[in-house]
Amino acid sequence: MHNDNGDTAMLEVRNLVKEFGGLRAVDGVSFKLTRGNITGLVGPNGAGKSTLFNTIAGFHRPTSGSIEFLGRAIGGLPPHQIFKHGLVRTFQIPRPFAAMTVLENTMLVPTDQSGEYFWNNWFRRSAVRAEERACRERAREILTFVGLEKLSGEFASNLSGGQQKLLELARVLMSDPSLILLDEPGAGVNPTLLVTIMDKLQELNQRGITFLIIEHNMDLIMRLCNPVLVMANGRLILEAPPDVVRKDPQVLEAYLGGVPA
Numbered sequence: 001m002h003n004d005n006g007d008t009a010m011l012e013v014r015n016l017v018k019e020f021g022g023l024r025a026v027d028g029v030s031f032k033l034t035r036g037n038i039t040g041l042v043g044p045n046g047a048g049k050s051t052l053f054n055t056i057a058g059f060h061r062p063t064s065g066s067i068e069f070l071g072r073a074i075g076g077l078p079p080h081q082i083f084k085h086g087l088v089r090t091f092q093i094p095r096p097f098a099a100m101t102v103l104e105n106t107m108l109v110p111t112d113q114s115g116e117y118f119w120n121n122w123f124r125r126s127a128v129r130a131e132e133r134a135c136r137e138r139a140r141e142i143l144t145f146v147g148l149e150k151l152s153g154e155f156a157s158n159l160s161g162g163q164q165k166l167l168e169l170a171r172v173l174m175s176d177p178s179l180i181l182l183d184e185p186g187a188g189v190n191p192t193l194l195v196t197i198m199d200k201l202q203e204l205n206q207r208g209i210t211f212l213i214i215e216h217n218m219d220l221i222m223r224l225c226n227p228v229l230v231m232a233n234g235r236l237i238l239e240a241p242p243d244v245v246r247k248d249p250q251v252l253e254a255y256l257g258g259v260p261a
């Protein structure tokens with residue numbers, strides 16, 4: 001799909017609204033994501049960033065507006081269908097299965113395995129075993145990529161906050177996505193691990209994955225993201241390169257809540 005600028009728009013959101021009772025958490029948001037970009041999404045607490053992600057990824061039904069992914073209308077589809085089209089998201093607060101190991105958590109992500117079906121279990125046991133082997137191998141490769149290979153036998157509940165963020169990343173990579181929405185990948189992560197995460201994201205981007213990243217850490221935004229979208233009170237107030245966003249008076253005011261400095 002090509003937009004007027006000749007860029008390839010991968011995701012196009014038009015006039016998106018999400019209300020909770022009387023609260024308009026997302027209030028008429030429109031934007032396009034260009035394939036190959038790492039786009040940032042910033043804004044004060046409660047601006048509606050996570051709600052926007054949840055609505056795009058199918059966890060909330062839009063109140064109104066449209067969402068197109070790769071030219072296909074996905075607004076209102078359930079998360080598993082959106083996921084199958086190659087759009088995945090991570091959660092602001094990671095939700096691994098605590099009583100399962102890191103490897104098991106990673107292998108849980110559906111990759112259209114035939115083992116789920118009764119008939120296959122009965123009649124195609126060897127094929128199922130081969131698929132499980134392939135899934136395990138893929139999970140191990142991905143855990144090595146994110147640097148969790150040594151912890152693959154550990155219970156997910158024993159991981160630190162930053163390691164859980166890496167497990168979230170590993171899990172979304174299992175499905176071979178083309179667009180990943182990351183909700184605060186840097187939150188609760190120490191500076192050394194943050195550098196590792198940024199390097200991994202850059203490498204994945206070079207391998208062709210497009211990203212939309214919510215983040216409060218300005219170092220991450222400045223280093224990785226262009227353009228940056230700014231949300232305040234449910235609305236998009238600016239789309240600009242990161243150095244412009246950082247100095248924009250409207251953005252400063254949104255963060256300070258209009259209080260004079």
Ligand SMILES: Nc1ncnc2c1ncn2[C@@H]1O[C@H](COP(=O)(O)OP(=O)(O)OP(=O)(O)O)[C@@H](O)[C@H]1O
Pocket residue numbers: 020023025043044045046047048049050051052092
């Ligand atoms: N499931 C829900 N039910 C009711 N209100 C909700 C729900 N989810 C979010 N909200 C409200 O919507 C508004 C936007 O919340 P959201 O979590 O999207 O903000 P955010 O920009 O992600 O903030 P933060 O930076 O703190 O994560 C808030 O006022 C929040 O209380």
Ligand SMILES: [Mg+2]
Pocket residue numbers: 049050051092
């Ligand atoms: Mg949030």
